[in-house]
Amino acid sequence: MLPALQMILVMVFPALVTVGGLRDLTSYIIPNWISITLAAAFLPAALALGVPLxxxxxxxxxxxxxxxxGMVMFALGWIGGGDAKLFAAAGLWLGWPACLIFIAATAVAxxxxxxxxxxxxxxxLRPFLPGGPAWFGRLVEPGENVPYGVAIAIGALAALPYSTLPNLMAVAF
Structure with a gap:
């Protein structure tokens, strides 16, 4: 397969987890299309990289x-539904044993x-915060939720170099 196509397929993961984290930060919503696209792009990317079945x-x-x-954490009210789906899609891409680093890095983040x-x-601190966009005002509002998609994105990107997908980092960079 052409290296350019491999690179495009592999870059889907870091691009979409970053978009998911940023969307959660600014709107407290991770759109379903992000997790669906991540899940759907995994198989073509894995096949393009020659990953055994x-x-x-x-x-x-x-x-x-x-x-x-993720479903258990959602049911307990720890994370939102979009966070659970993003967590699962990232786990799919990272595999074993990178998922251990993913879990640890996500927890720390x-x-x-x-x-x-x-x-x-x-x-x-609130009186000293400058005015800003509406999403920032909501972010610093006491009692508001935590946009955990940010932590999931950080954890996923931290675990990416440890993924078992062959040449993932070589193709991506």
Whole structure:
């Protein structure tokens, strides 16, 4: 396959997880088309990179496990539905063992995000925040949700170099 086409297919992942994180940050919504496109693009990208069918199955199992974990977190009210779908789509792309780094990096990024928002939403810092776009005002509003898609995107990008997809980073960069 042409290296340019391989690169385009592989760049879908970092581009869309970044878009998902930014959309969640600015609107608290991760559109379904992002997770659907990620899931749909995985198989062509894996085949273009020559991933064996057994490894593709392992990636699918990780994605399914991430979907179940995301559904549980959604049911417990820890994350939103879009976050759960983005988490599953990222798990599909990252596979095993990169999913372990993905989970750890997402947890650390989520904790840092939550602490940052707690500080920004505090009674002591809010008066010093300059005016800005409407999404920023909502972001610093006390009691507002945490856009966890940002943490998922950070975790996914941190785990990307550890993915088992062959030549993923070589093709991408």
């Amino acid at each position: 057994g490894d593709i199955g392992l990636h699918a199992a990780v994605g399914a496990g991430a979907l179940v974990a 989520g904790g840092a995000l939550a602490l940052s928002l707690l500080m920004l939403r505090s009674i002591w």
